[in-house]
Amino acid sequence: MYKVVLFLCTMFFGGNVALYSQQHPNVILIYADDLGFGDVSCNGGTGVTTLNIDQLAKEGIRFTNAHTTSSTCTPSRYGIMTGEYPWRKKGTGILPGDAALIIPTGKLTLPGVFQQAGYTTGLVGKWHLGLGNTVEKNWNQEIKPGPNQVGYHYSFIFPATADRVPTVFLENQKVLNIDSDDPITVDYKTRVGTDPTGKEHPELLKLKSDPEQGHNNTIVNGIGRIGYMTGGKLARWSDEELSFTFLEKAKEFIRQNKKTPFFLTYNLTEPHVPRMPATMFRGKSKLGLRGDALLQLDWAVGEILNELRAQGIEKNTIVIFSSDNGPVLNDGYEDRVVELNGAHKPAGPFRGGKYSLLEGGTRVPFIVSWPGKIRPGVSNALIGQIDLLASFAKYLHQTIPAGNAPDSRNMWAALTGADQKGRDHLVEHSGTLAIVKDGWKYIPANNIPPYFKTTGTESGGSKTDQLYNLQADPAEKENRAATDPGKLKELKALLAAESAE
Ligand code: NG6
Numbered sequence: 001m002y003k004v005v006l007f008l009c010t011m012f013f014g015g016n017v018a019l020y021s022q023q024h025p026n027v028i029l030i031y032a033d034d035l036g037f038g039d040v041s042c043n044g045g046t047g048v049t050t051l052n053i054d055q056l057a058k059e060g061i062r063f064t065n066a067h068t069t070s071s072t073c074t075p076s077r078y079g080i081m082t083g084e085y086p087w088r089k090k091g092t093g094i095l096p097g098d099a100a101l102i103i104p105t106g107k108l109t110l111p112g113v114f115q116q117a118g119y120t121t122g123l124v125g126k127w128h129l130g131l132g133n134t135v136e137k138n139w140n141q142e143i144k145p146g147p148n149q150v151g152y153h154y155s156f157i158f159p160a161t162a163d164r165v166p167t168v169f170l171e172n173q174k175v176l177n178i179d180s181d182d183p184i185t186v187d188y189k190t191r192v193g194t195d196p197t198g199k200e201h202p203e204l205l206k207l208k209s210d211p212e213q214g215h216n217n218t219i220v221n222g223i224g225r226i227g228y229m230t231g232g233k234l235a236r237w238s239d240e241e242l243s244f245t246f247l248e249k250a251k252e253f254i255r256q257n258k259k260t261p262f263f264l265t266y267n268l269t270e271p272h273v274p275r276m277p278a279t280m281f282r283g284k285s286k287l288g289l290r291g292d293a294l295l296q297l298d299w300a301v302g303e304i305l306n307e308l309r310a311q312g313i314e315k316n317t318i319v320i321f322s323s324d325n326g327p328v329l330n331d332g333y334e335d336r337v338v339e340l341n342g343a344h345k346p347a348g349p350f351r352g353g354k355y356s357l358l359e360g361g362t363r364v365p366f367i368v369s370w371p372g373k374i375r376p377g378v379s380n381a382l383i384g385q386i387d388l389l390a391s392f393a394k395y396l397h398q399t400i401p402a403g404n405a406p407d408s409r410n411m412w413a414a415l416t417g418a419d420q421k422g423r424d425h426l427v428e429h430s431g432t433l434a435i436v437k438d439g440w441k442y443i444p445a446n447n448i449p450p451y452f453k454t455t456g457t458e459s460g461g462s463k464t465d466q467l468y469n470l471q472a473d474p475a476e477k478e479n480r481a482a483t484d485p486g487k488l489k490e491l492k493a494l495l496a497a498e499s500a501e
């Protein structure tokens with residue numbers, strides 16, 4: 001019998017690999033930058049209507065208790081890629097734009113799981129996990145190692161953040177539109193070349209930098225950046241086209257790979273600073289530039305969903321939508337976003353946001369859709385983005401070598417709606433650690449200032465222990481450390497055990 005089946009398979013699919021490939025769904029991870037839980041209208045956001053994201057949520061499972069590992073970008077992305085809590089490894093904080101690659105090349109990564117299972121893997125968008133082996137590098141030639149050495153067959157990225165140099169795209173780790181007569185040099189310590197800086201020439205800026213927050217080094221496209229660069233005039237992006245370029249590359253990847261299973265990481269740059277959306281979105285929201293950027297983000301999500309339909313693969317594609325950390329309004333530019341925000345609550349019912357240990361820092365929008373396969377709904381299961389690695393490894397029958405992805409847990413049942421509980425517990429991270437279990441959260445006494453004035457963030461910092469009952473008190477207002485000593489003791493011991501491992 002087995003031989004007959006094998007023979008038939010070979011006849012129809014040209015061998016086991018092809019048969020295997022036909023059976024598995026494509027997976028797209030759409031990952032926004034600094035999008036808060038409450039920024040999307042399906043989570044109750046009132047500032048803008050995110051029609052396309054809401055539609056995705058309607059067709060899939062909208063998770064209300066899903067978390068990044070950390071409240072900033074690099075560590076969260078490190079966690080999702082490696083399945084290891086970033087705080088276990090030094091050098092995983094917010095990286096400058098010239099940093100070396102921090103993802104180990106010899107370990108199983110999230111895209112590596114798919115690659116191993118026979119998928120074609122692609123990355124389009126923000127990277128922010130470093131390139132090459134050293135800080136000093138030649139930006140005028142292929143830079144290795146990078147995304148293509150840690151699990152992606154194809155990559156089209158910008159290196160760090162939209163507010164950091166070099167403001168260029170790299171396709172398969174080579175700067176696009178490089179010109180040998182105008183070589184690129186990047187430096188984060190010393191000024192290079194003669195390009196004007198925001199500090200010396202504020203009159204050249206179309207978006208003023210917040211004097212408290214820097215962003216006043218090399219000016220590119222009328223915006224002061226973090227870091228210095230010279231050269232590469234033809235290679236520099238204009239912020240207004242970022243979203244279009246990434247979207248087009250993501251669609252191209254989908255079209256080119258629609259016949260084989262693919263895994264695409266599509267890392268959007270909205271609503272991170274500088275918020276400089278395309279003309280067609282300007283003035284479209286009542287929230288100013290940040291709201292306009294949210295509409296642009298939602299449009300890009302809709303375009304991807306349209307492309308899946310146009311290619312006839314919408315039923316065989318799992319779409320996961322999330323963000324790398326919580327929201328922030330003032331993050332370095334005088335863009336009037338605080339003033340225009342009105343009653344909109346970017347973190348939804350939660351306190352804090354980006355840079356914060358409170359729930360607003362790591363609890364982000366998280367939607368999983370797989371039309372026809374998973375039943376639409378809402379889930380309060382405790383999920384870490386860090387769990388995607390082990391969950392897909394399990395689903396695709398891939399073994400995780402010992403010592404790899406130590407903190408990733410198989411949450412396949414929760415991700416597909418069969419289980420409503422999710423993780424037993426989860427560590428949250430921003431400067432220091434906190435832990436969540438059974439709806440309770442413990443933040444150990446720490447020396448972090450309770451409020452970051454420049455960004456207007458409640459940090460979760462406190463000189464005394466904090467304990468919250470998140471179910472009754474999602475906004476972490478009533479500290480129960482003194483009234484629930486048993487719970488405090490339990491969570492203290494659990495956090496000590498987790499962080500000692
Ligand atoms: C901070 C920047 C902020 C943003 C952030 C990275 C200052 C004062 N602030 O250091 O503007 O770029 O880094 O954001 O420089 S993240 O989403 O990539 O983590």
Ligand code: CA
Nearest residue numbers: 033034073324
């Ligand atoms: Ca971010």
